Structures are given as C-alpha cells and as structure tokens.
Amino acid sequence: MNMKIQTVFVAGALAFAVFTGCKTPCDCCTADGAVALFDGNGLDAFRSYKADTLPPGWAVEGDVLHVLPTKGGDLMTKEQFEDFELSYEWKTSPGGNSGVIYKVLETKGLAWHTGFEAQILDDAVHGDGKNPKTSSGALYALVAPNAKKKLKPVGEWNTAKIIVKGTHGEHWLNGEKIVEYEQAARSWRRSSPRASSRRSTTPRRRSAR
Known part of the structure; x- marks a missing residue:
C-alpha cells in the first residue's frame, strides 16, 4: 500500500x-x-x-x-x-490488506482490538473482500459500505476521507459517502481517539487533508 x-x-x-x-x-x-x-x-x-x-x-x-x-x-x-x-489517497498491490485505525486505546492487546478501522483492501483477491463488512472502505466488521462505493482498480489511486464528530462517524471513498454510523451501542464505546495504520502486503499511501 x-x-x-x-x-x-x-x-x-x-x-x-x-x-x-x-x-x-x-x-x-x-x-x-x-x-x-x-x-x-x-x-x-x-x-x-x-x-x-x-x-x-x-x-x-x-x-x-x-x-x-x-x-x-x-x-x-x-x-x-x-x-x-x-x-x-491510497493504492495497493494485488491481494493487499491494510487500514486506517482510529479511536485506539493503548491498553492491552493490539491497536485493532480497541480502534475503529477504515478498511483498505484488494476486494477482488483478498478473502475479506467477500464479506461486505470487511471489504475496502468498511467500518471493519461493523458497517458495510453502501451501494455508492466505487473502488479503483488495483494499482490506481483511491481518495478517502474519515470524519469523526463526537459519536458520529463517516467513511468516504472516491467522492462518495459509503459508511455513516453513530457510536451508540455499548460495544462501540471507545474513547481517547488515536489512529494508526497496520499490516503489510506492499500498500502505499499519499496526500491527506
């Protein structure tokens, strides 16, 4: 990536x-x-x-x-x-798997144990692409992208955006809002937001604002 x-x-x-x-x-x-x-x-x-x-x-x-x-x-x-x-902006190699993790607590376990993840994935090749809730752009394992999701071919740059305002969150991909959620459920109660990125499989990232 x-x-x-x-x-x-x-x-x-x-x-x-x-x-x-x-x-x-x-x-x-x-x-x-x-x-x-x-x-x-x-x-x-x-x-x-x-x-x-x-x-x-x-x-x-x-x-x-x-x-x-x-x-x-x-x-x-x-x-x-x-x-x-x-x-x-991000792009990945064939089979690539990565993500941007936010709302992370540095307590026990790994970053993704407490953080929310905007998934970065080659949906066509990686196994997680078969499940909408773990496909590229998803709020990993929680919210699947909607029908507006348009992923660029592997090797081309995608533009992405994460918006967090209090308990409200959004994921955008290539100019479209594809995930929107409210952090209301007990299992979603995570504070002290911190973001990170993880995994390998030659992912690449560029320009963000």
Whole structure:
C-alpha cells in the first residue's frame, strides 16, 4: 500500500490521530485552518503502537509512504486529535490488506482490538473482500459500505476521507459517502481517539487533508 498524507481538520480537544508529518500543529497549519500531515520528508512525528521508536515496516520514497512487504506494523502519531476530518489517497498491490485505525486505546492487546478501522483492501483477491463488512472502505466488521462505493482498480489511486464528530462517524471513498454510523451501542464505546495504520502486503499511501 502507498499513501500520501497532507492535512487533517481539527475541532475541539486533542486526541491521537495518524500520519502527522510536522514537528508541531502550528508548523502545519494551512490558510484554510487545516493541519498539514505527512510532508513526504520523514517520520519525525510518528512512533509505534506502545513504543517510542518507529516500526521497521514503513518507508518514505519521494512523497509516498510505503508499507514494506512482510513487515508492516502500526504507525501512529505522537499528537492527538478528537473531532477530525482526515483525507488521504491510497493504492495497493494485488491481494493487499491494510487500514486506517482510529479511536485506539493503548491498553492491552493490539491497536485493532480497541480502534475503529477504515478498511483498505484488494476486494477482488483478498478473502475479506467477500464479506461486505470487511471489504475496502468498511467500518471493519461493523458497517458495510453502501451501494455508492466505487473502488479503483488495483494499482490506481483511491481518495478517502474519515470524519469523526463526537459519536458520529463517516467513511468516504472516491467522492462518495459509503459508511455513516453513530457510536451508540455499548460495544462501540471507545474513547481517547488515536489512529494508526497496520499490516503489510506492499500498500502505499499519499496526500491527506
């Protein structure tokens, strides 16, 4: 998977979010009030889940963030965002499986044990693509994308957006809102949002705001 990350809109108190590429939020502010994220130059604003060091499975090539084959790992920001809008572009290799995880608690277990995940997947090849609730763009294992979902072919860039405002959440893919939910059920009660990304299978990411 490849991804480019640029900015995230922040409202309210801070909680953790993913892919910040600036030393401080003020360094990253744009004219429209957004906070710039990964700038393509390094990973100084990131760390691993439950660790101060970086995971070995990530690399920056040009302005693109790559997950290395067979390695992966959770890449998390040091800064926090609570209500936010995170936009990004991503593409993956055949069979690719990754995701953006948010509302993560650094307690016990892995990041995806407590966080919500916007799935990134090659639906046509990976087994999770057979189940709508675990297909690309889904709120993983909880909410399937609606009929507006239009996934680009493997190797082409998809645009995506995650919106969180209090208990309300949305996933967007290629200009369409494909998931909308309210975090109301007891089993969905997760606080202190923090986002991360995980897994390998050569995913790539680029630009987000």
